[in-house]
Amino acid sequence: MKRAFIVSIRMAFVTLLVTGVVYPLVVTGIAAVAFPRQAAGSLIERDGKIVGSTLIGQAFSSDRYFHPRPSAADYDGTASGPSNLGPTSKRLAGDVSTRVDEVVEANPGASKSAVPVDLVTASASGLDPHVSPASAKLQVARVASARGLTAEQVLGLVEEHTEGRQLGLLGEPRVNVLELNIALDEFGK
Numbered sequence: 473m474k475r476a477f478i479v480s481i482r483m484a485f486v487t488l489l490v491t492g493v494v495y496p497l498v499v500t501g502i503a504a505v506a507f508p509r510q511a512a513g514s515l516i517e518r519d520g521k522i523v524g525s526t527l528i529g530q531a532f533s534s535d536r537y538f539h540p541r542p543s544a545a546d547y548d549g550t551a552s553g554p555s556n557l558g559p560t561s562k563r564l565a566g567d568v569s570t571r572v573d574e575v576v577e578a579n580p581g582a583s584k585s586a587v588p589v590d591l592v593t594a595s596a597s598g599l600d601p602h603v604s605p606a607s608a609k610l611q612v613a614r615v616a617s618a619r620g621l622t623a624e625q626v627l628g629l630v631e632e633h634t635e636g637r638q639l640g641l642l643g644e645p646r647v648n649v650l651e652l653n654i655a656l657d658e659f660g661k
Contacts, residue, residue, distance in 0.1 A: 529547055
């Protein structure tokens with residue numbers, strides 16, 4: 473009986489060592505070599521300073537910038553998660569209605585029926601860095617006006633930063649808001 477106990481303790485220790493230390497170190501090492509940018513967090517650097525990650529949404533509220541999806545986590549990576557409000561929730565319906573009104577008010581020419589759903593609902597993580605091309609295009613007139621650019625110039629940047637489906641078939645086309653806003657700041661420099 474004592475021998476079986478000692479063997480089980482040793483096996484637990486070896487399993488803990490292999491799965492809790494060796495395996496994570498090997499996988500992290502392979503990732504750092506094979507995908508160094510992604511393993512480091514897909515960080516974006518501008519003028520020698522890290523301004524964000526292509527993987528985590530950020531709040532932009534100025535008319536000079538494209539606005540992201542709403543965030544149930546208040547754009548806090550440590551609080552990632554959904555609101556847990558279901559489709560029958562009166563609070564969710566009220567929040568969406570308020571957001572639709574805000575989007576229409578902020579964007580000239582927008583109508584309530586044309587507001588894309590991703591501009592008024594949070595993603596499951598609450599940190600989605602992308603909006604749909606339709607959401608970005610809806611914001612073009614506002615951003616162009618605030619920056620003194622033509623709608624065609626801003627629309628060109630949106631189209632330039634529209635990512636296609638992954639592997640040509642997975643997901644939907646999307647626009648990374650942070651990358652687009654950085655491109656706006658660099659436009660015409």
